[in-house]
Structure formats: structure tokens, C-alpha cells
Amino acid sequence: MGYVIVHGGDYDINRLAVSSSRVDILAHPDLGRKDSGIDAVLARKAAENNVAIEVNLGSIIRSRGVSRVNALKNIRRNLMLSRKYKFELVAASGAKSRLELRDANGVFELLRVIGFSEEEALSAVHGVAYKILNRRRE
Helix, strand or coil: CCCCEEECCCHHHHHHHHCCCCCCEEECCCCCCCCCCCCHHHHHHHHHCCCEEEEECHHHHCCCHHHHHHHHHHHHHHHHHHHHHCCCEEEECCCCCHHHCCCHHHHHHHHHHHCCCHHHHHHHHHHHHHHHHHHHHC
16 A cells, blocks of 8 residues: 655645645645745644654755745744644755655655754654555555
8 A cells, every 4th residue: 555645735724634644745845935835723733633744855956045944944944844743844955856866775865954863864764654555455
């Protein structure tokens, strides 16, 4: 069995996604937004319904200047919310070409530089995906 992933960005779509226990991952919650796409209300709902929030590293890899600063700020905001409300984060390369792909070690190290603890980075790279698959098998 696979994953149910909702492509977010719009606040209402983000809200609907985290409100459903049938959704596994909310991808791109900040797409087209200046903020992180997640607030306290959505964070609580994500935790209640076991919906993981994607950390899309493509937004850092492809951007420069102010755009990169905003992408980092949004990731850190969602990291802070995940610590407070106990929802999980899952890392994705967001690669649009093979040149943008990163191996698991590279993703892990990038998450550590952003501010993830070792445990949080390991969970985002490996742990959350395995948990979702195991939950789906039950």
C-alpha cells in the first residue's frame, strides 16, 4: 500500500488535508505563500490526525537571496511548530531534475544545518516514511 499525499499551498487545502486521518503527508504547505503554510490550528490538527508535513528541500536548493532566506524561515517555523504540537516532518528533495537529487546523507546533513536535531533529521529522512507504510499495513 502507498501513501496519500495532498499537494498544499492554499490555506483551505492545507486545513482539509491535516483534518483527515486518511491523508499521510501534506506536501508543499507553503507553495505560493509568504508564510510556512502551517499555523497553530493546522499544527494541532496534523498531530491529532497523524498527518506528516513535508520539508521540501528543493525550495532551498533552487532559490537564491531573499527567496532562500524565506524558504529557510518557513522550514524553521514548521520545525518549531512540530516540536510544540508533536506532528512529524518528512524530508523530500523536491528535485525537478537528476542534478537536484540528494542522497540520504546529504539530506540529513542539510537538515542538521537548518536546525534539526540528529533524531529529528533521521526521523524526517527515514523514520516517518517507514511509520506511515507500517501504519497502512495494519
